[in-house]
Amino acid sequence: MQHWIIDLETSPLPSWLEAMPNAQMFRRDQLANIPAEKQGTLWCRQRSGEDVNSVLASVIAHARGNPLVVLSDEPDESLVMQALSAGAAGCCNTNAAPEVLRQVAMVVSNGGLWVGQSLLQRLVGSTSRILGENAPRPPRDNWSALLSEREAQVARMVAGGASNKEIANRLVITERTVKAHLTAVFEKLSLRDRLQLSLRINGLNL
Amino acid sequence: MQHWIIDLETSPLPSWLEAMPNAQMFRRDQLANIPAEKQGTLWCRQRSGEDVNSVLASVIAHARGNPLVVLSDEPDESLVMQALSAGAAGCCNTNAAPEVLRQVAMVVSNGGLWVGQSLLQRLVGSTSRILGENAPRPPRDNWSALLSEREAQVARMVAGGASNKEIANRLVITERTVKAHLTAVFEKLSLRDRLQLSLRINGLNL
DNA sequence: AAAACAATTGAACCAAAGTACAGTTCGAAC
DNA sequence: GTTCGAACTGTACTTTGGTTCAATTGTTTT
Incomplete structure (x- = not known):
């Protein structure tokens, strides 16, 4: 460096x-x-x-x-x-x-x-006081409520920008399983692909 | 430790x-x-x-x-x-x-x-706004500064979740051209794929 | 015990994304 | 008037993403 x-x-x-x-x-x-x-x-x-x-x-x-x-x-x-x-x-x-x-x-x-x-x-x-009072939390997207824990985990990693291969390596499962989880996530949340998922999880698409 | x-x-x-x-x-x-x-x-x-x-x-x-x-x-x-x-x-x-x-x-x-x-x-x-200081600062991340106008346009659409085909249709260019612009964007911003680009543009690189 | 679900994987397959190499056109700059 | 960047396109290719059909294991629910 x-x-x-x-x-x-x-x-x-x-x-x-x-x-x-x-x-x-x-x-x-x-x-x-x-x-x-x-x-x-x-x-x-x-x-x-x-x-x-x-x-x-x-x-x-x-x-x-x-x-x-x-x-x-x-x-x-x-x-x-x-x-x-x-x-x-x-x-x-x-x-x-x-x-x-x-x-x-x-x-x-x-x-x-x-x-x-x-x-x-x-x-x-100074900010916690301000954020704490008007609490803009209600419109909290409950995407994770519909998913199993493993599915949510994979979804979060996708939303962070990870590739299927990276996720598979980190979770020590095969890439195939990652795909299976993702297919389930797309189905449950009615999404098209990982980019849409990222927008949904990161709260940019409501 | x-x-x-x-x-x-x-x-x-x-x-x-x-x-x-x-x-x-x-x-x-x-x-x-x-x-x-x-x-x-x-x-x-x-x-x-x-x-x-x-x-x-x-x-x-x-x-x-x-x-x-x-x-x-x-x-x-x-x-x-x-x-x-x-x-x-x-x-x-x-x-x-x-x-x-x-x-x-x-x-x-x-x-x-x-x-x-x-x-x-x-x-x-939020704090600088609260403290009443100079707030109207343009986005800190100058990703668009490095790109041509067309490249930035395509990049923004990708960040919004559009597919190459959708972008091509809306801009009335071929899918091939969309790919060309994106390749240039990835190169200029040192990014891997459209998801990374989305995170960068949407300011979610945490 | 049976049913339901979570997590996992394989094989095969199609689609989308991205790269490599090559080329045209146009306008601005030198 | 040549150079240069921008926008654009083609063919061909590799990689990644995603689906379909099918199956195993373990846990929880009924």
């Missing part, structure tokens, strides 16, 4: 090197030099007092789908929100420990988002 | 074993058997239709400060919120891939909280 770190200067912090020994540094005016054919993780340092959006604007444009993490000298709640809103996959302290940086790298390189524990806790706190 | 998995039965899923070969299984009525002197990570499976709070109540009591992750057969936004509110450090799909499970384990064992990408995205979105 390749790491590209963007800052005002090209000297990395020791903790960065410890977490990512093979990282390459770039100045903000050298974004064009980032190799376009490889894929990796972008790290962009935001220094004290700088506006996140203006720092990120040009960097995002060069990300080409690669995950971007903001290393902030002064992270706070609203700054993290702004970074994520701008398209970053995560935001952590410039001086975070190498283990934390490695963890962040792993999460975002797999397509995840990363935020620190305290912020996440606060997000959960 | 020790892993303890709690379910109604003591047979683990293959993917759990792959992620945590040395995990120990416990039934929910065997919580007292969990060794108190060691420390590790608790995983508790919540099966379809079960109420999270009642499942977690007794488990939390035996956690003794160890992080607890909920493996849910049917994770959704409110369920994850309930789990975190109850004291869990994370919540992911029962059938999550081994790599994901390892990632979750690493995050929570270091004291972090873990939630899937899609939920986090939604949390960030």
